[in-house]
Amino acid sequence: MNGYCTATYRCYDDKADFHKKALSIAVGLTVGSWTDLPEARKAEMEKHLGRVVSVEVHETDRPGERYADIRIAYPDINFSRDIPALLVTIFGKLSMDGRIKLTDIDVSGDFLTAFPGPKFGLEGVRELLGVHDRPLLMSIFKSVIGHDLDGLQEQFYKQALGGVDLIKDDEILFENPLTPLEKRVETCMEAARRASAQTGQKLLYAVNLTGPASKLAAQARKAISAGANALLLNVLAYGYDTLHELSSDPEVNIPIAAHPALAGALYPSPHYGIAAPVLLGKLMRLAGADLVLFPSPYGSVVMPKEENMAVKEALLHPLSTLRTSFPVPSAGIHPGLVPLILRDFGSDVVVNAGGGIHGHPLGTAAGGEAFRQAIAAALKGVPLAEAAGEPGHEPLRAAIDAWGVKEA
Amino acid sequence: MNGYCTATYRCYDDKADFHKKALSIAVGLTVGSWTDLPEARKAEMEKHLGRVVSVEVHETDRPGERYADIRIAYPDINFSRDIPALLVTIFGKLSMDGRIKLTDIDVSGDFLTAFPGPKFGLEGVRELLGVHDRPLLMSIFKSVIGHDLDGLQEQFYKQALGGVDLIKDDEILFENPLTPLEKRVETCMEAARRASAQTGQKLLYAVNLTGPASKLAAQARKAISAGANALLLNVLAYGYDTLHELSSDPEVNIPIAAHPALAGALYPSPHYGIAAPVLLGKLMRLAGADLVLFPSPYGSVVMPKEENMAVKEALLHPLSTLRTSFPVPSAGIHPGLVPLILRDFGSDVVVNAGGGIHGHPLGTAAGGEAFRQAIAAALKGVPLAEAAGEPGHEPLRAAIDAWGVKEA
Known part of the structure; x- marks a missing residue:
């Protein structure tokens, strides 16, 4: 997604509603709250709102054990173009929220422009x-x-x-x-x-x-x-x-x-x-x-x-x-x-x-x-x-x- | 131990000889090798050698599962007085060596002198x-x-x-x-x-x-x-x-x-x-x-x-x-x-x-x-x-x- 950096998480939980969890990540780690916002404010805030890209739920071999691969897109506009800001946004607080692992990151083209990458x-x-x-x-x-x-x-x-x-x-x-x-x-x-x-x-x-x-x-x-x-x-x-x-x-x-x-x-x-x-x-x-x-x-x-x-x-x-x-x-x-x-x-x-x-x-x-x-x-x-x-x-x-x- | 920073690890392994493992950590992360050294060289190198402080082996509730709490003392002389050097010494390579968690650190009085600590x-x-x-x-x-x-x-x-x-x-x-x-x-x-x-x-x-x-x-x-x-x-x-x-x-x-x-x-x-x-x-x-x-x-x-x-x-x-x-x-x-x-x-x-x-x-x-x-x-x-x-x-x-x- 243009203008968004996307993070993928593997999230283990035997009971959670993973779709609800994904939404709470997308909102909680960006604008904070969404449903209570007045409509006019929503229009202004939309560009700051995280998006749920996908939620794939899987069962494991262990009875009752489930996990989900959740992808969330974070608007570039929310963080400065440095790796500490990216990591703190996508996995700062979230890293402490139960059994969750950061499994992938796809940075946007815009974010990339701040990184010359390897010199050689x-x-x-x-x-x-x-x-x-x-x-x-x-x-x-x-x-x-x-x-x-x-x-x-x-x-x-x-x-x-x-x-x-x-x-x-x-x-x-x-x-x-x-x-x-x-x-x-x-x-x-x-x-x-x-x-x-x-x-x-x-x-x-x-x-x-x-x-x-x-x-x-x-x-x-x-x-x-x-x-x-x-x-x-x-x-x-x-x-x-x-x-x-x-x-x-x-x-x-x-x-x-x-x-x-x-x-x-x-x-x-x-x-x-x-x-x-x-x-x-x-x-x-x-x-x-x-x-x-x-x-x-x-x-x-x-x-x-x-x-x-x-x-x-x-x-x-x-x-x-x-x-x-x-x-x-x-x-x-x-x-x-x-x-x-x-x-x-x-x-x-x-x-x-x-x-x-x-x-x-x-x-x-x-x-x-x-x-x-x-x-x-x-x-x-x-x-x-x-x-x-x-x-x-x-x-x-x-x-x-x-x-x-x-x-x- | 004066002049040493001590690290404690919890190490899970169902088969390992934990005492041998402790020794290999103490030697491998300090002088590299010990038993092959000539006696005269040992005398010079002894101040750089890590020490096994203790090895406590425990069984868990799961049949066959064992872990050990291993304490190793690292000579201050081996690393500069900064946290990156301390962490890389005690848990750099070791962090990648099987199921092992760093559970405690006790720094020496000497090491501490480089740290004014909280200003307020x-x-x-x-x-x-x-x-x-x-x-x-x-x-x-x-x-x-x-x-x-x-x-x-x-x-x-x-x-x-x-x-x-x-x-x-x-x-x-x-x-x-x-x-x-x-x-x-x-x-x-x-x-x-x-x-x-x-x-x-x-x-x-x-x-x-x-x-x-x-x-x-x-x-x-x-x-x-x-x-x-x-x-x-x-x-x-x-x-x-x-x-x-x-x-x-x-x-x-x-x-x-x-x-x-x-x-x-x-x-x-x-x-x-x-x-x-x-x-x-x-x-x-x-x-x-x-x-x-x-x-x-x-x-x-x-x-x-x-x-x-x-x-x-x-x-x-x-x-x-x-x-x-x-x-x-x-x-x-x-x-x-x-x-x-x-x-x-x-x-x-x-x-x-x-x-x-x-x-x-x-x-x-x-x-x-x-x-x-x-x-x-x-x-x-x-x-x-x-x-x-x-x-x-x-x-x-x-x-x-x-x-x-x-x-x-």
Whole structure:
């Protein structure tokens, strides 16, 4: 609906009249009251009134349990064009009103105009790296707390040597005396240059932006001055608006990777919270994340497959002029999962690994190589077990021996 | 534990070895790995290592279902002294690791030193109003969207006439052309002065602070220049750090009321999220909220009684030099509930009503009067039914006829 942002809720209630409930949401969260208004006032207020778009009632397998998918359209005129205003309008008070989960948001074209979206996006990140024909490979620092600059540099260099495209800070590495932001950027970018001289490929290092919310932009500028070429942000700890402002800042001219820290407090319950495709998909992209990490359906920290595909869809589907965000399904990834990842995500995905690189039997560099070999094989449709037998593919072979293969 | 912030989790798993899980949290979210470290390195790293404080395993009524309350202490040295860093450390990745809920946080004395806490707090708000001997009364605008300044002023004046102490904006009132922030403040404060001349009592008006996160401090200053004497903030839409920074800002020299919008996405599930006493209690106070609104156990938007009392406790218990935050149990409150509220909260509570004031059969002003009469009666231990019969108590009588009484 033009001029309206639409929210979809899944609402569990064994007794409620869902149609009545939908109407009370549409009125209660907009004009407050409607039926008591004089007719003349109704004419004036109509443009502020929420609309019930649809109410679908379902029975579940449990006797007597029912839920409804309710869609409500909220007039743009009621709220400012920022994510806090949108969320407070559609799910502020309502989130506390029984078993109700926010399952979808469709913002209006007008609302969208306030959001430049990802500054680089999927294509922009590919441009920076000069890689267009394959999934990217990201690796995560293993242990960082209590390590000094030399330790970090060594770890960085080993990861980079294996041919990874991006390396991200651990999200729990905050400003600290051992590896302060600027020094860390200088040290790691130096390691990146040394590794690039060896591998002949470019590398992005996403440094973790932390500290007081109002200082993040200044910290980002510091990091950029020190040579940073990407940022990592724990978006949910700061709110989407902080990401929106950072990504809209002309001086923040490097990609931003959104970390899903705290997301598990919001998306997994069937009855409460905000569904992952909204939380980690639509809103992250709207707020301007160039890359979005989220729990994969394969590994140690799991999200159901269907939900995962909906997150991907939210990051990649055409939406006005908004760039797409690179999907980064994460956690518990090893080379043997690469064929599955490519089957589900296609080539426009970042394969992201921590333990699957650092824990490689032949060492960290071999860990990266094993992933690159797995990616190359999967792209050609060669089964990994077969590819592992090819000359020079010892890293892939050792990875498969250690962790196995799940062919698509 | 000195030098450690402690987190408590409730963790549901029918098969897990909870002691092993606790250890993996303590190590995994701090130093990353431990048993493989050389002894010399262990000595250096020990100060960064998380500690398992306790693991209590419980069986539930459902056959085979088990959960554990796990307490982990995280060394302060690992994270910066801000709430995003604390939350990302203790519940960033972990929130996505199965059925786990963050049920408590105890921050260290050192961590606390970075938090001035509420600038006014309960006592400060009482000082500003000159009211020390009774619960306060807050009223909420009814319909605000689509109304102009005259409409707002009229509504404000009527609410104020009934003897309320605080009036808060609707949390869904954002910056808009009909009632922009500064004009709204001027208009409502003018109505407050007119009403005060009638009632002889002071009044705080909490104006809703909205818009881009980085502009909130400037908006607050604008509101203060225009005469605002209190602020309302949708804290969870912006993140705790935004409240922390606002409340620490010397120029923001008026009380801040924290609205719980979006909290229902986080606290109600037994298996996921962040428990209300942490979400709306400890963290709101730590971040500096002078008043905290939360769903009451009585009304339309319900929170279980026990949880409600734990929120109150978190706002009021002695904690270093931190001021206490005024508890404001909200939603569905009418005068007949006042004895219950006072039984549960004592006198240090803000009785907060919307429909219970505006919907009064004798009008908005009588709505406020009915509450004040109910509060006076409850303080004296006079049953409301009896008090309603006293001369001049028509407002209370009409309220009881409309909504009934629940004596404590």
